[in-house]
Amino acid sequence: MKCEALIDYFNGTLNDKDRAAFEKHLAECTDCREELEELRLLTADLPFAAEPAEPNDGMKERVLSAVFAEEPVTAVEKTAPAPAPRKPARQWLQPLLAASLLLSAGANVYLLAQKEETDQQVAREEPATLAGSVQLAATEGFNGQAQASMVQENGHSSVILQANQLQVPTGTEAYQVWLINEAGDKVRAGTFNTDESGRGAVSYTMPSDDNWQMIAVTLEPTATSEQPLGDIVLAAEL
Ligand SMILES: [Zn+2]
Known part of the structure; x- marks a missing residue:
């Protein structure tokens, strides 16, 4: 088991054997421990994290294209508490984390951020x-x-x-x-x-x-x- 299994571990999709193996890795890998801690902090703060929404296809596409555009964490940062200063995350993991967050429980973050934008827009507009x-x-x-x-x-x-x-x-x-x-x-x-x-x-x-x-x-x-x-x-x- 290597660092790549972190997301599956976090999402609880590993079988017993893989989970045990990953926990062994976790004990030795500071990077994974930090990432896991950050994931838990982020999701613990989400009001609807316990009720993951299945994003529709259009949203998946937007999220994924945001990942490829390398600006994947905007929506998360909007509502997440300011994280403690930490060393820069490994580049390969950051977009994946953002994607997995946005595609699962993070869908709510994304929707909340969207709603915020829409509300602001509506407030600015005078009736025609x-x-x-x-x-x-x-x-x-x-x-x-x-x-x-x-x-x-x-x-x-x-x-x-x-x-x-x-x-x-x-x-x-x-x-x-x-x-x-x-x-x-x-x-x-x-x-x-x-x-x-x-x-x-x-x-x-x-x-x-x-x-x-x-x-x-x-x-x-x-x-x-x-x-x-x-x-x-x-x-x-x-
Ligand atoms: Zn690791």
Whole structure:
């Protein structure tokens, strides 16, 4: 039995013979004793350590990719008590420990850390409000309709446009949304394609609260036009 058996020993998955052998190793191996002590400290402090949760596949993947990214212990450190200063752990063991912790009882630590982040996010966010909404009608010779909503959210104004029954763009063509102010300046407010039944949507955070007079959708020859080159397909006054 060697150091590699530590995790299995800690998780209680060794058979009697292997466990006895590992305990013999433990008596001679300071590294394993320290690691074991740290594991016990970490898990003793977990509120739900006694009820290990089976992580779902998505979480396993995230945990494992975190391990491969060599930043595996973030979630553990968040809720664990500050460990006493100790010599650096052996490099091969550290990610494995983190992974085994996160994948078993540590799943709870991970979930708690996630929840903490989510709670903070929610606390920061103001409820979004609808500042206005208009229907865009098709111009002559074109099909389609759209709804544009102006949304105030976290100090930003966004426009969300949803269109349907549009002609499906071909080749490099794409639909572009334009906001037009009193002076006739046009600001591109998003580019979108449609699905095969002519539906499309785009959201755009406005750089300023200019006094927009009009919203229009053009069918552009390419998705990169800085000024409208194609025909206006849909339009509405704001
Ligand atoms: Zn050892």
